[in-house]
Amino acid sequence: MLTTAATNRRWLGFELSVLRRLKFSSIAIPFAGEPDLEWYLKFWGKQVLTNDICQWAWWMARALVENQGEILGEEDVSLVLSEAYVPRRRLHNPALGRAMSEIDAVWFDTVWLNIQQIENEFRRALAITHALRAGDYVFSFGPETADLKRPLSEIFINLWRRQRDVINNGQANYCINRDAHEFVRGARTDLMFARFPRPEGLSALRRGVVGWRETWVRGTADDWDYLIANQRGRLGDDVMSKEHYLQLISNFLTRAAHIPKWAISHTEDGFISTAEIGDVIRQFRRIEVIYNKDFSDVVSGRNTFIVIA
Numbered sequence: 001m002l003t004t005a006a007t008n009r010r011w012l013g014f015e016l017s018v019l020r021r022l023k024f025s026s027i028a029i030p031f032a033g034e035p036d037l038e039w040y041l042k043f044w045g046k047q048v049l050t051n052d053i054c055q056w057a058w059w060m061a062r063a064l065v066e067n068q069g070e071i072l073g074e075e076d077v078s079l080v081l082s083e084a085y086v087p088r089r090r091l092h093n094p095a096l097g098r099a100m101s102e103i104d105a106v107w108f109d110t111v112w113l114n115i116q117q118i119e120n121e122f123r124r125a126l127a128i129t130h131a132l133r134a135g136d137y138v139f140s141f142g143p144e145t146a147d148l149k150r151p152l153s154e155i156f157i158n159l160w161r162r163q164r165d166v167i168n169n170g171q172a173n174y175c176i177n178r179d180a181h182e183f184v185r186g187a188r189t190d191l192m193f194a195r196f197p198r199p200e201g202l203s204a205l206r207r208g209v210v211g212w213r214e215t216w217v218r219g220t221a222d223d224w225d226y227l228i229a230n231q232r233g234r235l236g237d238d239v240m241s242k243e244h245y246l247q248l249i250s251n252f253l254t255r256a257a258h259i260p261k262w263a264i265s266h267t268e269d270g271f272i273s274t275a276e277i278g279d280v281i282r283q284f285r286r287i288e289v290i291y292n293k294d295f296s297d298v299v300s301g302r303n304t305f306i307v308i309a
Helices: 003-019 036-043 053-067 074-080 095-099 104-115 123-139 152-159 181-184 201-205 208-219 224-230 244-257 274-281
Strands: 026-029 046-050 174-176 191-195 261-267 291-293 303-308
Touching: 003 036, 003 261, 003 291, 003 303, 026 036, 036 046, 036 053, 046 053, 046 181, 053 123, 053 174, 053 208, 074 104, 074 123, 074 152, 095 104, 095 208, 104 123, 104 152, 123 152, 123 208, 181 244, 201 208, 201 224, 208 224, 244 274, 261 274, 274 303
Parallel strands: 026 046, 026 191, 046 174, 191 261
Antiparallel strands: 261 303, 291 303
8 A cells, every 4th residue: 555655756756757758948837735846847957937825835835946055054953943842821823732732832833933033035945844844744643643753853853954955957946925827827938737726625725734834834824714715716716516617727727828838737536527627628729648647556546637738
């Protein structure tokens, strides 16, 4: 049985194998998420323009994509971890106490406050990235295994020591934190690579690890209602009907019509088929080829397609 990490690597490997076959020098990614794909594209010498409405994804992309050489030093790490476990009268971000144990909430709350003191924005982005990875570590334990967790400061230091290389590829890479429709309308690249949000929208992401990430990075849970409300009538909204979802995709592709080539990744989950996505794309341009990868050997695995148009 594959672990989640192994499954994600296979998905990433499939996407990279398809993109290597295409001729392009610049790429726009309007729904970025974690910047693993972007890091490899940057390593290949491509100009990468990436966007995500969530600030946690934006900060991670700034650390690994927009950053051309800044690294987190020992002094920065010492600042981040200073008095991390010292309790205070109350948490700066009370939402953390509802998502994890008291001692973990104190650590993340203090670390967030310490990170705000790092003046260089790319080093701050790297510190945020390592702290988010430490959050993944925390949420990988259940109640029955929580006693096996190592101290989070130790985990942070290990992540820092094993951090991915920061690459200077000589390109004007940049990362944006906007609605994807606004981003893609202004993007001028050879290729757009899009993984459309699921029909449950941002409201579903509010729960779970992704929601915790955004709450921690922003320092508050108060912005979620604003984020969700701003996606009404756009991809990222909570939609119930297939027709509505396909119309939102069509509206988005209208704004991307100036980008010469599209690569659209779609995983079939029983709601929307690749054929239906293809019908929407054909309203704008001819489909050149469709690549398919069968993930049926993975738990809840599905067929994933990348449509080149």
